[in-house]
Amino acid sequence: MQAQPGKQATAGRFSGKRWRMLYLIFASALSLFAADWLLWRCTGWPVRDLADIRQSGRLRVLLSYDPIDYFIYRGEPMGYSYELARSFARALDVPLEVVVVRDLNNQIPLLTSKKSDIVARLMTITPASEREARFSNPLDSTRQVLVQRRPNGGSAMKLVRRLDQLDGKTVYVHRNSASYSRLAEIMETKNISIDLAPVEGSLSTSELIGKVSDGTFDYAAVDENIASTHTALFSNIDIRTTLSARLPLAWAVRKNSPELLEALNRWLKKIKRSGELAIIRDKYYNNLYRFKKHATHAFYSNQAGTISPYDQLLKKQARIIDWDWRLLAALVYEESQFDAGAVSWAGAIGLMQLMPSTGASFKARNLFDPAQNLRAGAEHIRFVDREWREIEDRSMRLKFILASYNVGSGHVRDARKLASKYGAKPDVWEGNVEKYLALKSQRRYYNDPVTSYGYCNGPVAVRYTRNILDRYRLYREVIPK
Incomplete structure (x- = not known):
């Protein structure tokens, strides 16, 4: 049967519109792709959104x-x-x-x-x-300020209060900072000469201010919000000379x-x-x-790379069990926050929260004594490590050791059995054994025929292990080995 001419024409017009729409969509997508490609080509920045x-x-x-x-x-x-x-x-x-x-x-x-x-x-x-x-x-805003020493009784140095008084002065500043850009602008607009002395990027703003305070430098330019807090540390600095208007942070x-x-x-x-x-x-x-x-406390880690009052004891015991002392410190913090007198509701005592029976098995008579507690705790870790020698990868074994220290090796072995039963990997912690240890708080899993040790507050043990490893990573970033 022959198609009616009117309908055929309508179909043709619809088809044309559809193709034009598809073309526009394709062209838009192509332009977006091209923009992203150009951004990548121009910046070399890998995408990680x-x-x-x-x-x-x-x-x-x-x-x-x-x-x-x-x-x-x-x-x-x-x-x-x-x-x-x-x-x-x-x-x-x-x-x-x-x-x-x-x-x-x-x-x-x-x-x-x-x-x-x-x-x-x-x-x-x-x-x-x-x-x-x-x-x-913006989270906040600040101005750039000049940091200078207040004149003492015998000093001929006068405070700079006007920008033109910076002529001929040496000002120390971080190169890629707003202060550096502002000082360069001041030189141009005021037609003065300032000796801009870029400091190493490894020198923190706090240290830069300290060098003005101790007389190493005469002038520095920094953000006001940082300088104002440091007046509490350095009573001889003056920060009242502003260099810029407020800028967003x-x-x-x-x-x-x-x-x-x-x-x-x-x-x-x-x-x-x-x-x-x-x-x-x-x-x-x-x-x-x-x-x-x-900032001035003995256990503020910028002072001398310290974590706690027990660092030397931690280092001694860590050497004996071949651990990084910062890892042992992270475990002790998780257990007691370095409180040698801590006693848990269950009766665990001291820095490493040892039960009296555990302490006795390692000949620790006074678990409130930091040296005895840390020695017994380290020996207990070495004992648990031997229990997990079947996990050959040392970094992986560490996670089994930490979880076992918290809830006992029996519950962790139950979690491995559950992992095997349900198709997970019994020698892998993340996403495998940790998953089934967390599930041991549920009746279906702690009553499973493959388990032997019953209920376990598994989510706490998983979080405990993660907290220690996260804190250890933080300690490694900033505390010398």
Whole structure:
């Protein structure tokens, strides 16, 4: 039967529209691909956005190790940027991995090479920095200030109060900082000559301020928010000479991480509204007494690479069992927070929370004595290590040892049997044995015929193991071996 001419024409018009629409969709997709390709070609930046971070199971944040951003105090990681980064990682429901920047001039290269996902330091947003990275919504704002010593009675040095008084002066500054750019601008607009002396990126802002205080340098230019806290440490410095107007401070992400940036801004909006951001800021920036207390404490890790009052005992016992002493310290912190007098509800005692029967088996008569407790605990670890010699990979065996220290080897062996029964790998911890140890808190699994030791609070043991390994990673980043 012959088609009706009208309908045939309509079908033809529809087909043409459809092809034009498909063409437009294809062209749009191609242009987006081309833009991404050009970004990759021009920047050389590998792609690692939010989905990749979640798939990898780690949010890697770059922090500087100093008395404000990130530090270890009495064995516990702390700091303004650290607490915020930990909060964001929890919001994403992924573990946090800290990457410590050793060179402040190397922040963006570490970001673009995928060694970190976020520069979680308060960076000043300037036109130059925006060419290198994308920035979150501001967390705060600051000005650049001149750090100088107050004249003492016998000093002929006068305070600089006007910008033109910087003519002929040497000012020490980090090269890739807003202060460096601002001083260069001042030279041009004021027609003066300032000797800009770039400092090594390994010199922290805190150390730079300290060099002005001790007379090594006469002048330095830094962010006001950092300088103001350090007046508590260095009573002879003056920071009242401002060099710039207020500029926003934010975190940086790679230019090709739009989903991460969007999630970061959503989280920032939430913590601003809830007051969490203000609370953390007050804790580290507005409490000068607290800042001075932790920054000068013997167990603030910047002082001498110390973690606890028991570092020498930890090092001695760690050598005996062939452990990194920082790993043993991480375990002790998880057990007792370095409280030698701690007693648990179950009767576990001291630094390593040993039961009296365990202490007795290793000839420890007084578990409140740190030396005896650590010796007995280390011997117990060596005993557990021998129980797991069948796990040949040492780094993998460590996870079985830690879990066994917490809940006993029997429960971990039950978890291995469950893993074998349900098709998982009995010699692999992550995603395999740890999964079934966590499931041993459920009746179906602790009553399974292959198990022998009954109920176990497996989720606690899994979290215990993860906490120790995470803290050990943090200690390794900042505490000398």
